[in-house]
Amino acid sequence: METLTTIVDLREAIRARRPYLKRIGFVPTMGYLHAGHESLIRRAHADCDLVVTSIFVNPTQFGPGEDFARYPRDLTRDEELCERAGADLIFHPEPAEIFPRGHQTWIEVEEMANIACGEFRPKHFRGVCTVCAKLFNIVRPDRAYFGEKDYQQLQIIKRMVRDLNMSLSIVGVPTVREPDGLAMSSRNNYLTPTERQAARIVPRTLQMAQELVEHGELDVASLLTAVEQAVAAQPLARLQYAVVVDPETLAPLRILNQEARLLIAVYLGSTRLIDNVPLQPKAPPPLAV
Numbered sequence: 001m002e003t004l005t006t007i008v009d010l011r012e013a014i015r016a017r018r019p020y021l022k023r024i025g026f027v028p029t030m031g032y033l034h035a036g037h038e039s040l041i042r043r044a045h046a047d048c049d050l051v052v053t054s055i056f057v058n059p060t061q062f063g064p065g066e067d068f069a070r071y072p073r074d075l076t077r078d079e080e081l082c083e084r085a086g087a088d089l090i091f092h093p094e095p096a097e098i099f100p101r102g103h104q105t106w107i108e109v110e111e112m113a114n115i116a117c118g119e120f121r122p123k124h125f126r127g128v129c130t131v132c133a134k135l136f137n138i139v140r141p142d143r144a145y146f147g148e149k150d151y152q153q154l155q156i157i158k159r160m161v162r163d164l165n166m167s168l169s170i171v172g173v174p175t176v177r178e179p180d181g182l183a184m185s186s187r188n189n190y191l192t193p194t195e196r197q198a199a200r201i202v203p204r205t206l207q208m209a210q211e212l213v214e215h216g217e218l219d220v221a222s223l224l225t226a227v228e229q230a231v232a233a234q235p236l237a238r239l240q241y242a243v244v245v246d247p248e249t250l251a252p253l254r255i256l257n258q259e260a261r262l263l264i265a266v267y268l269g270s271t272r273l274i275d276n277v278p279l280q281p282k283a284p285p286p287l288a289v
Contacts, residue, residue: 045086
């Protein structure tokens with residue numbers, strides 16, 4: 001496994017291997033990797049002949065006052081995980097390598113980026129889409145792998161790839177969770193021990209919502225009220241948003257007459273956690289003959 005820091009060196013490393021490859025897999029990350037990232041790399045390793053993992057804390061997806069400066073970083077630890085999971089190349093550039101002085105071209109997916117995280121983090125998905133497009137152009141993968149925990153991001157990247165006729169497939173990989181159900185995230189490291197215990201309210205609330213729908217709740221407003229009340233019952237938790245959307249278009253829904261996705265963001269202290277869950281409405285009974 002090699003770690004490369006420049007676009008020229010990465011392209012040369014891929015070019016040298018290209019004659020022997022049928023499929024290149026790519027896993028973009030911001031580093032401080034955990035078992036969720038490992039599952040993406042392992043999936044790419046199983047599917048592809050060459051796996052490239054990027055470790056790049058993208059400054060353009062952080063807003064004013066967000067945690068870019070304190071975002072956790074540990075390259076040595078990340079390299080060990082990548083090698084264990086089956087990565088062949090790591091791309092670890094400096095910000096100026098990706099966004100050189102004078103950069104002024106951006107990619108935006110409009111409606112899908114205006115709800116949920118996009119409502120509270122202006123220009124966040126502009127930064128995500130732009131850096132992903134740049135990385136796709138650099139690596140030229142056949143497949144790129146993203147976790148379902150960042151579900152809005154996953155669907156927006158899929159839309160960007162379709163709209164711009166990019167020649168790769170976007171593969172969503174199921175969320176990896178801690179034993180108590182909390183989705184694995186680099187930001188979990190910000191939680192104090194007390195906040196970490198309180199964070200269990202997030203997966204518990206998602207499970208409750210699933211069960212309500214399975215038992216016949218079809219009104220989205222009623223479901224979201226139940227979600228708000230569940231989070232409010234945990235004194236250390238604060239709900240930023242909860243929205244039920246079409247799983248592909250991310251259009252908000254009012255009635256659960258189709259498969260849907262519940263997206264939520266919850267603050268524990270100053271740490272913001274996002275998660276989501278599929279909602280499958282109970283099928284109506286067959287008509288009597």
